[in-house]
Amino acid sequence: MTNGKNLVTRSLGSSGISVSAIGLGCMSLSGTYGASNDEDGIALVHEAIDQGITFFDTSDAYGNGHNEELLGKAIAGRREGLVLATKFGNLGGRGGRVADGRPEYVLSACEASLKRLGVDTVDLYYQHRIDPTVPIEETVGAMARLVEQGKVRALGLSEAGPETIRRAHAVHPIAAVQNEFSLLYRVEAEETLKTIRPLKISFVAYSPLGRGLMTGVVDDQKTISDNDARRRHPRFAAQNISHNIGLVRSIEEIARERHCTLGQLALAWLLARGEDIIPIPGTKRKERLLENIGALGVELTADDMAQISDTIPVGAAAGLRYPEAQMNSLYL
Numbered sequence: 554m555t556n557g558k559n560l561v562t563r564s565l566g567s568s569g570i571s572v573s574a575i576g577l578g579c580m581s582l583s584g585t586y587g588a589s590n591d592e593d594g595i596a597l598v599h600e601a602i603d604q605g606i607t608f609f610d611t612s613d614a615y616g617n618g619h620n621e622e623l624l625g626k627a628i629a630g631r632r633e634g635l636v637l638a639t640k641f642g643n644l645g646g647r648g649g650r651v652a653d654g655r656p657e658y659v660l661s662a663c664e665a666s667l668k669r670l671g672v673d674t675v676d677l678y679y680q681h682r683i684d685p686t687v688p689i690e691e692t693v694g695a696m697a698r699l700v701e702q703g704k705v706r707a708l709g710l711s712e713a714g715p716e717t718i719r720r721a722h723a724v725h726p727i728a729a730v731q732n733e734f735s736l737l738y739r740v741e742a743e744e745t746l747k748t749i750r751p752l753k754i755s756f757v758a759y760s761p762l763g764r765g766l767m768t769g770v771v772d773d774q775k776t777i778s779d780n781d782a783r784r785r786h787p788r789f790a791a792q793n794i795s796h797n798i799g800l801v802r803s804i805e806e807i808a809r810e811r812h813c814t815l816g817q818l819a820l821a822w823l824l825a826r827g828e829d830i831i832p833i834p835g836t837k838r839k840e841r842l843l844e845n846i847g848a849l850g851v852e853l854t855a856d857d858m859a860q861i862s863d864t865i866p867v868g869a870a871a872g873l874r875y876p877e878a879q880m881n882s883l884y885l
Contacts, residue, residue, distance in 0.1 A: 560605035561849055563831050565636075566728035566755045568707035570676060572636045574824060575845060576608030577601045578759060578835030579624055583616030586765075587778045589837055591623055598627035600839050602635070604846055610731075610757070610833045612640035612681055613666050621669035629671060638729075638757075639666050640681035640711055642692075651882045654684030656695035663699050679709035679731055683885035689721050697725040709757070712883045714741075715748040727754050732884070734758035734830070735767055736804075736819050736861070737788070737797060737870040741884045750829065758823055761832035763788075763870075766797055767819035768841075769805070787872035796871040803864050813851045816841075820848035822861050 561574040582594035598609065609628070611620045621639060628635055641662035644650045653662075659680075666675060678699065680692055699705040707728035710721055721727050730749055734742035738760065749756060764783055765771050771794075783789045788797055801815060808818040816834075823832050834845045853861075873880055 560607075560846070562607075563828055564755065565677060565707055565831075566829075567726060567753050568677075568728040570636060570707055570728065572608035572831060573606045574831060574849060575606065575820065576610055576638075576757070576831060576833035577606050577842070578833040579609060579611045579620055580615045581835040581837050582623055583620040584780075585615065585782050586835075586837075587781045591626070593837065594623050595627040597837065597839060597842060598624065599631075601842060602628075602631055604843070606846070607634055608636045608638070608831065608833065610638045610759075611670075612643065612679075613662060613669070614640065614643040614645065614681060618665070618669050621666055625669055625671040632672060636676040637670060637672065638677035638679065638709070638731075639670065639675055640679040640709075640731075641666065642684060643681035650684075652682035652684040654680060654687040654689070654692035656691055659692060659695035660699070663704055667704060674704060674706060676706045677709050677729060678705040678707070679711045679729075680713075681711050682882050683710070683713055683717055685885055689717050690724050693721045693724040693727075700725070711759075712885065714884045715744060717885060718745075718748050718752070718754070722752050722754065727752070729755040729757045729831075731757040731759055731833075733760050733874060734823065734832075735761045735763040736822060736865045737763040737766060737800065738874050739867045743867055746827075750827075753829075755829045755831060756827075758830055758832040761823050761834050762816055762819055763797075763801075766801055767816055769801055769815040771798065785876050786874075787876065788870055788874065790872055793870075793872035800865050800869055804861055807857065807861060807864075811851055811853070811857070813847070814844055816844060817848040817851050818853075818861070820845060821851035821853055822858065824848065825853045825858055 562571045563574045642653050709729040711731040
């Protein structure tokens with residue numbers, strides 16, 4: 554299918570909600586990867602809408618609510634036809650908790666997100682991090698009540714493992730699972746696909762460009778500013794980054810043959826893995842946004858797919874995908 558701006562659309566699980574096949578991850582608009590400002594962020598969202606992107610991803614954790622407020626300002630008067638996804642429960646250690654899945658917290662967090670976004674309904678509401686101290690059935694039960702109240706249209710989970718997904722889906726249909734997925738970050742993603750496909754759940758791929766590594770513009774650590782969060786990520790550490798950049802360079806020839814950029818090739822590879830995969834690359838720059846959208850025009854043959862997958866096989870990247878202290882809160 555295509556939308557009004559001729560972008561291909563894909564379905565969010567069995568929810569009946571359709572979105573542009575490439576969405577926009579908004580986290581970087583709140584200073585995560587170096588300095589940002591609201592005026593430029595709002596202009597970027599407007600450009601994305603003008604280009605036919607309908608799927609926008611945020612969280613109450615991005616900038617401690619700032620990102621939702623920014624997105625709310627950007628979509629004011631342009632809400633129709635857009636699909637807004639936001640998340641709750643990623644506390645990052647605040648109050649001694651990494652995650653909060655308590656039913657009462659779910660309900661209060663949603664109310665706060667609706668207010669910041671300036672909307673009556675969130676289209677896709679995720680549990681951002683799984684709370685191991687609260688049964689997933691209780692958390693999803695509270696999320697289901699939000700659907701009943703008309704405040705949420707569909708439910709999702711982020712950084713959830715296979716058993717959690719199955720248990721959650723038994724309580725209320727899960728439309729999408731958002732986990733990290735790119736050519737460089739594939740171990741858990743490949744396992745997730747095996748779990749969600751029989752359940753008709755979509756895979757929303759965050760960091761589909763490996764936090765910029767797959768674009769080919771990161772040459773070494775000096776490319777990354779001191780206030781960029783990637784400075785803390787092991788795959789950008791001095792002992793790992795050269796190896797990972799080498800993996801990216803190994804598919805440059807395939808990109809040249811397909812007359813596309815490295816980033817477009819990486820996104821096209823994800824898109825070609827199945828109609829149930831929806832990448833949400835983030836950026837602060839219009840030219841990068843347009844480049845990402847251009848991936849929809851890159852056609853890969855079965856031989857191309859096999860060559861790319863074999864050149865950068867599962868588990869080839871060096872370093873953990875998050876700082877070690879955070880790994881215990883992922884894929885639960």
